[in-house]
Every structure is written in C-alpha cells, then in structure tokens.
Amino acid sequence: MQFELRYQPAHTLAIVHLSPGEAIRAEASSMISMTSGLAVSTDGPLARGRGGLLRGMGRAMLGGESFFTNTFTAVGGAGHVTLAPALCGDLLVHDVRPGEDLLIQGSSYVAAPDTVTLDTQWQGMKGFFSGESLFFLRATGDGPVLLNAFGAIQTIDLDGELIVDTGHLVAFTSGIQYRVTTASPGLIASWLSGEGFVLSVTGKGRLYLQTRNPSEYGVAVGSSLPPREA
Amino acid sequence: MRHEILDAPNFALLKLRFDGAGEQAVAESGALVAKSAAVTVQTSLRGGLIAAAKRSVLGGESLFQNTYTAGAAGDELWLAPAAEGDLKGRVLSAGESFFLQSGAYLAHHGPELVVDTRWGGVRGFFGGLGLFLLRISGPGTVFYGSYGALHEVEVGPGGYTADTGHVVAFTEGLEYRVRPFGGAKGLFFSGEGLVCDFSGRGSVFLQTRSPASLASFLHPYRPVKARGSSE
Numbered sequence: 001m002q003f004e005l006r007y008q009p010a011h012t013l014a015i016v017h018l019s020p021g022e023a024i025r026a027e028a029s030s031m032i033s034m035t036s037g038l039a040v041s042t043d044g045p046l047a048r049g050r051g052g053l054l055r056g057m058g059r060a061m062l063g064g065e066s067f068f069t070n071t072f073t074a075v076g077g078a079g080h081v082t083l084a085p086a087l088c089g090d091l092l093v094h095d096v097r098p099g100e101d102l103l104i105q106g107s108s109y110v111a112a113p114d115t116v117t118l119d120t121q122w123q124g125m126k127g128f129f130s131g132e133s134l135f136f137l138r139a140t141g142d143g144p145v146l147l148n149a150f151g152a153i154q155t156i157d158l159d160g161e162l163i164v165d166t167g168h169l170v171a172f173t174s175g176i177q178y179r180v181t182t183a184s185p186g187l188i189a190s191w192l193s194g195e196g197f198v199l200s201v202t203g204k205g206r207l208y209l210q211t212r213n214p215s216e217y218g219v220a221v222g223s224s225l226p227p228r229e230a
Numbered sequence: 231m232r233h234e235i236l237d238a239p240n241f242a243l244l245k246l247r248f249d250g251a252g253e254q255a256v257a258e259s260g261a262l263v264a265k266s267a268a269v270t271v272q273t274s275l276r277g278g279l280i281a282a283a284k285r286s287v288l289g290g291e292s293l294f295q296n297t298y299t300a301g302a303a304g305d306e307l308w309l310a311p312a313a314e315g316d317l318k319g320r321v322l323s324a325g326e327s328f329f330l331q332s333g334a335y336l337a338h339h340g341p342e343l344v345v346d347t348r349w350g351g352v353r354g355f356f357g358g359l360g361l362f363l364l365r366i367s368g369p370g371t372v373f374y375g376s377y378g379a380l381h382e383v384e385v386g387p388g389g390y391t392a393d394t395g396h397v398v399a400f401t402e403g404l405e406y407r408v409r410p411f412g413g414a415k416g417l418f419f420s421g422e423g424l425v426c427d428f429s430g431r432g433s434v435f436l437q438t439r440s441p442a443s444l445a446s447f448l449h450p451y452r453p454v455k456a457r458g459s460s461e
Contacts, residue, residue, distance in 0.1 A: 006438075010240045011315065011378030013438040029423075029443070031411075032381075032396045033436055036389035036427060040411070077388070082436070086443035088314070088378070214447075222451020230454045 001113060003144060009090035009152045014083045016111065016146075018074035026083055026111035026146075028068040035079035038072045083111055085148035087214060092153050093144045094171065094208070101174035103136040107214065108147045108170045115143035138174075147171055151212030161202040167213035175205035231255065231339050233371070239316040239379050244337065246307040248300030255307060257337035259294040263308040268301025311336050311375025313441060318380055320399070322368025327402040330374050332362035334398045334437075340370020374399055378439030389429045395440040401432035 001022050004015040013032065016024050025043075034040075072081045085091070096102050096116050104118075112118065118137045139145050149170050156162070158176060163183070172178075178201045201207060231253060236243045243263065246255055259273065273294050298307050311317055317336060320328050322343070338345065344367040366372045376398050383390055385404060394408060411425045428434055 006381065007239065007379035011438045013379065013381055031393060032438065033383065033390065033392035033434075035386070036391045036429075079388075082381070084378075084438050086440070086447050088439060215451075218448060218451035222448045223453060225448065225452045227455040228449065228452040230457070 001144070003093045003146060005091055005093070010088055012084065012089065012091040014091050014093075014110070014146055015080050016072075016083060017078070017080045018072070019078050020074050020076065022113070023071055023073040024081065024111050024113055025069050025071045026081070027109065028070060030083045030085060030110050031070060031072075032082045032084050034072060034081040037074070037076055038079045038081060039075045041071045041073075043069050043071060083146065085110060087148075087150045087217075089148060089150045089210065089212070090153045092147050092149070092155075092170075092208065094147060094206075095144050096139050096141055098142050100205075102139040102145060102171050103174065103176075104139060104145070104147060104171040105166075105169050106135055106137055108149065108210075109137050109139075109145070110148050111146040112139065113143050116141040116145055147208065149208070149210035150214045150217065151210050154209040154211060156207040156209065157205075158201065158207050159204045161200060162207070164199045164201055164207070164209065165213065166197070166199055167215055168209050168211070169199065170208040170210050172201060172207040173205035176201050176203040176207060178202075231371075233319055233373070235317060235319070241314055242310070242317040242375070244309045244317060244319075244373055246309070246337075246339070248303065248305045248307070250303045251300055253300045253339075254341070255298050255337060255339040257296050257298065257307075257309050258335060259296055261309045261311065261336055262296065263310045265298060265307045266301070266305040269305050269307055270299045270301065272297045272299070309337050309373070313375065313377040315376045315378045315437065315439070316380040317373060317375040318435070319371050319373045320366075321371045322366065324369040326368045328366045328368075328372060328399060329402070330364045330366060330372070330399045331397050332364070334374040334376065335364055335366075336373045336375050338366070338370055338372040340368070343368060343370025343372065345372075374435075376435075376437035377441050377444075378437050381436045381438055383434045383436065385428050385430065385432055385434060389427060390434060391425050391427050392434060392436055393440070394424045394426050395442050396436045396438070397426055397434065398437045399435040400428065401434075404428045404430045404432040404434070 001019070001024065002017040004017065006013045006015065018024065018038070091110065094102055109118070117140050119140070120135060120137060147170055153170065163181070178199045180197050181200045183198045231249055232247045234245045236245055248269075273296050275294060322328055335345070346365045346367070380398065393411075400406070405428070407427045408424055409427065411423060
C-alpha cells in the first residue's frame, strides 16, 4: 500500500495505490475516484469486527467520525482509490507502530488499513466542558493512517509542555498527555479572550496542528448565510 | 489568439491576448476580471432564448454570455472562474468533442465552436445529483475551471469510477454510466451518492474538492429561522 499526496497543501488529494489483495477503509464521502476493479463494501455500525452497534455509534457520535465507512479492496489486480476531505487543506500519512498509538481529533481521520484499529477515547467530563468536541479516536496497531487538516499542517516534535487550541489539534502520539485548562487565568477572562478552554499537552512525542479552525470558519461564513429551517 | 494561465493551481487566472481587431472571445457572465479599454462587450442570450434557457437550466451555465471583441491587435482580456482552484484550456480540432460538467465552463474562442447541452443522467429520480454535461465541439478552444486542483486520469482497460460531484470534464471516446455507489445500500449509507463509471479510451478530469461538500459543511452554521417568521 502506497500513499501518494498531490496538490499540496491547499487542495491535497491522496492517491492510495493498492497491490492485489490489499484493502483500505475510508470515511464515508471521502472517495473521489477509483479504478473500477476495486471491490467496495459499506460498513455500518452493525458491521462485525468493528465492535458492534454501540461502539460503532460511539465512534460516530463521540469521535466525529462518520457513521459509515467504505472498504476498498484490490481484487484481481492492482488498483487505486483517491481520497480527499470536504474542506480545503492538506493531508498527511502517519505510521502507527506497536507501542505508540495515535490520538486523532475525530473529524481529522480519513482512512487506514485493517492493521490499524480505531476506538473512541472517552474523555469524561473534561471533554464536555471544552466546548469543542474533545473526543479522540485512538489508532492502535501497525500501519499508516491518513489524516486531513483544515489549512496547512504544522508538525511539532514536543518535549515539554505546550498550550493548544482544541480546534487546531489534528493528532498526537500516545507519549503525550493532555489536560483541559483555561487560556487565561480565571473563567471570565478566559471566555472573553475567545479562546475558552484549551489543552495543555505535555510529554515527548509528535503533535500535528492545523493552521485553520473549522468551527471558526463555519461561524465566520455560516453566520452570513440566509437562515435555515430549524 | 494566445492564452496564458497565471496563478495556478489555487487561484488560476486566464489571460487572453487578441491577434487582431474584430477577434472575439466568449465568456460566462461574471467571469471578467479586467480588459483593455478598446475591447467591447456584448451581452447576449447565445443561440437564442430557448437554447440559452436549456443551457442554463440543464447545464448550470449562466443564461447570459458576454462576447468580447478586440479593438486592436495586442488587446488583452483577463477572466476567472468563481471558485478557488485551477483552470485549463482544451484545444479542439474540427469535429472533436469534449464534455464539461455543468458549471465548469468558463470561456471559449473560435467562431465555429459549438456549446451544446447533453443531458447526462438520472436527475429526476435521484434529486439533482445527476451529471449535467455540455458537449463542446471544435474547432476552437474551451476553458474550464475546478474547485481545488484538476487531476487528470487516463482511463485504462479496467475502467474508472468517479464521484459525480468531482467530475469536471472528459474527452470523447469514453462511455459513461451514472449509478448509485455500492448499490441501494450504498446510495443511502456510503455517503458517496452517485458515481460515474467510465469505459473506453480517454481522459477524465477531476476536481479535488466539491462545492456541495463545502455547502454541507457550512449548512449547520447557518442561523436558524425564528419561529413564526414570515420570511
């Protein structure tokens, strides 16, 4: 399996080259095109091997991941599938290794082969207060994970502490711990700063940030659109 | 006429340079960025009301088109599509055809070039997700734009499948068929909607982002209509 990234960074397209027998599981609606010989199966929350109904729903509702995923398998000969997210921006491939998991902000996940397992990381009440969806998908196993970013990607090799806005967080390796904190001392100052709750991340590992925040963009553009029905 | 594409691929701009007085280029209304002062503009319903309405309703193209006529050799015209992304030109020989997805058309030149609507799909049944095509026949040059990058794929013997929302254009010599992705279950659950299966020999041009996906992302951020509002 080979990932080829084209048209970086503004409108990146991922071309996933599959050798005979290889398969990639991708988020619903991320497929742009494929060689016609690929076999496609749609997995819902009831699909076997993905944890059953509750875990599937958990991933979808808490993780920001789509409810359904499509699996593309190269049967017969080699083939490729091209994938891209809805918004403008870059894509990246991170190799998950045994012993070093990747925690992914739900809507940043695009695709992975079956050698990588995804599970919802329940954040408890600290996630609830952050205002932004603070549910992570934990990718474990051995293999590549395709992630998307809104805007460009900043890769940070962390050794220490950093304060990160949750809307700009894409993913981080499991050697990094995090806790929810306020951007400014005191709740009111923090709220007024427009930053609300942020994450304090500490430890040693890799951190990926996106240079734009999807919900800030949604508010900036969406608020000037005509009202919709409730 | 000479053409040059500037600022590709993210904010591509078309620059045309006329060879002599009286030479013409046609562009979709709204595409003008700038022009030499001596270039005159005439707005028309090209091909008459019925043909224009058909192109507009079925093809997603604007009802009006502007014809730009050079006042002198060396006059210039700059044109741009609406969405951020790339644009390309396709030089067609006499009798050669090229198919453009609705809305991708930007401009053309060549007095004998024909822009015709060819209804490509299953719109009535699948609620507007069909493939609406303009059939462009040479001789002449047509310019078309994409949302995001333009990705060209050569269709191999095994065929090629693409999401209809990402198909911008394709060359003649390809057969195509629109179908729900992954069967009936796929149409509702796969999130992909309709796809187009291409077979034969030729090239397909895809856009790496889709305006409909952006609209779906933004929809929840729209303000909610107040209860009892008359609007």
